[in-house]
Amino acid sequence: MEIPVVRNILEANDRIAEQLKALFTQHKILVLNLISSPGAGKTSLLERTLTDLKDEFTMAVIEGDCMTDNDARRVAATGAQAVQINTEGGCHLDSSMVLSALSSITLDGLDILFVENVGNLVCPVEFDVGEDAKIALLSVTEGDDKPEKYPLLFAESQVMLLNKVDLLPYVDFDVDVALRHAGRINKDIEMFQVSCRSGEGLDIWYDWLRKERSAKAQA
Amino acid sequence: MEIPVVRNILEANDRIAEQLKALFTQHKILVLNLISSPGAGKTSLLERTLTDLKDEFTMAVIEGDCMTDNDARRVAATGAQAVQINTEGGCHLDSSMVLSALSSITLDGLDILFVENVGNLVCPVEFDVGEDAKIALLSVTEGDDKPEKYPLLFAESQVMLLNKVDLLPYVDFDVDVALRHAGRINKDIEMFQVSCRSGEGLDIWYDWLRKERSAKAQA
Numbered sequence: 001m002e003i004p005v006v007r008n009i010l011e012a013n014d015r016i017a018e019q020l021k022a023l024f025t026q027h028k029i030l031v032l033n034l035i036s037s038p039g040a041g042k043t044s045l046l047e048r049t050l051t052d053l054k055d056e057f058t059m060a061v062i063e064g065d066c067m068t069d070n071d072a073r074r075v076a077a078t079g080a081q082a083v084q085i086n087t088e089g090g091c092h093l094d095s096s097m098v099l100s101a102l103s104s105i106t107l108d109g110l111d112i113l114f115v116e117n118v119g120n121l122v123c124p125v126e127f128d129v130g131e132d133a134k135i136a137l138l139s140v141t142e143g144d145d146k147p148e149k150y151p152l153l154f155a156e157s158q159v160m161l162l163n164k165v166d167l168l169p170y171v172d173f174d175v176d177v178a179l180r181h182a183g184r185i186n187k188d189i190e191m192f193q194v195s196c197r198s199g200e201g202l203d204i205w206y207d208w209l210r211k212e213r214s215a216k217a218q219a
Numbered sequence: 220m221e222i223p224v225v226r227n228i229l230e231a232n233d234r235i236a237e238q239l240k241a242l243f244t245q246h247k248i249l250v251l252n253l254i255s256s257p258g259a260g261k262t263s264l265l266e267r268t269l270t271d272l273k274d275e276f277t278m279a280v281i282e283g284d285c286m287t288d289n290d291a292r293r294v295a296a297t298g299a300q301a302v303q304i305n306t307e308g309g310c311h312l313d314s315s316m317v318l319s320a321l322s323s324i325t326l327d328g329l330d331i332l333f334v335e336n337v338g339n340l341v342c343p344v345e346f347d348v349g350e351d352a353k354i355a356l357l358s359v360t361e362g363d364d365k366p367e368k369y370p371l372l373f374a375e376s377q378v379m380l381l382n383k384v385d386l387l388p389y390v391d392f393d394v395d396v397a398l399r400h401a402g403r404i405n406k407d408i409e410m411f412q413v414s415c416r417s418g419e420g421l422d423i424w425y426d427w428l429r430k431e432r433s434a435k436a437q438a
């Protein structure tokens with residue numbers, strides 16, 4: 001008789017992530033894992049997206065934070081289903097946390113599930129939570145060297161949203177440098193310049209969501 | 220015969236950190252562990268500090284990053300000794316990395332050693348690298364909710380530098396909220412408002428460095 005051995009924490013994570021993927025595919029739910037530094041604008045992006053597309057899609061959010069339920073309250077104010085996971089010091093979400101959170105979400109009829117990860121450019125990238133795509137947010141206040149310094153996130157993401165472009169006049173950030181480095185790390189990454197504060201550029205992000213959601217529904 | 224057992228990774232880290240502390244005390248070197256989100260301004264703070272205080276103190280920097288030696292080159296340009304540690308995906312520095320880096324630094328006559336940690340508000344806080352104090356940097360572009368959402372860093376830090384105050388007119392950041400939350404988490408934390416771009420407020424930081432360095436020299 002073979003005894004199954006869970007080799008390590010990442011293998012255990014991937015096993016549950018596979019179960020999640022099967023569940024999401026069965027329900028035809030597009031699942032996106034949002035990863036960025038603290039304060040790059042993940043929650044603001046969700047507030048905008050949940051509001052602007054509320055008549056098109058049924059959407060839900062799993063919020064990850066070390067502490068507080070601030071973000072879940074912010075996104076719930078848009079009318080979307082929202083669940084908060086507090087990692088209590090943990091630096092990333094993993095698939096078992098997402099699995100637990102699903103008990104508080106109605107999957108029937110759900111079109112898009114956003115997972116807002118803990119603010120961290122490093123650790124969340126290694127933990128698959130059953131998503132269709134990772135979405136990297138980079139804000140222009142963080143510096144144009146971040147794709148080069150934290151390459152794994154940009155290598156693994158399908159989309160990079162360059163946020164806070166309304167602040168470009170006030171900071172030393174070379175957009176070309178950031179885009180060039182991200183494109184060198186990942187030649188397939190799609191890059192959109194947005195401001196979640198002014199709304200600038202969000203239409204392209206919404207078009208991307210429509211396209212991906214449609215593909216998932218037909219899969 | 221008792222067999223020494225290293226219980227876990229944090230215990231192993233603390234053991235080397237104690238050796239580092241003894242070494243730093245013997246050489247009367249003030250050691251500061253700088254922790255922040257990516258792009259909050261740790262390297263800019265060092266560039267300013269190393270330049271403005273170069274006639275007062277002999278200073279060195281250990282730079283931690285996932286990839287690149289960009290930051291070590293930036294601080295070396297000020298004339299200070301600089302060593303880069305690439306964690307290659309690792310999310311924090313630990314005491315063994317700092318111990319290794321010391322072989323490239325002249326400790327004799329050194330007054331202040333800065334350790335610039337990997338940009339991350341979570342993981343670096345747990346790993347003592349033999350420092351006298353942790354210094355938290357928070358930039359106003361990250362949002363005033365960060366002390367509340369990432370409390371451990373602010374609980375463990377002796378100083379919080381609120382950076383990029385030159386951008387306050389362009390962002391939604393309530394300084395009172397951020398300071399109140401940080402002060403509630405840690406009633407002893409000293410909080411300085413600075414702009415590493417304009418130089419505003421840095422005098423108070425320099426006075427704090429002088430006071431701490433003087434205390435260490437007399438210890």
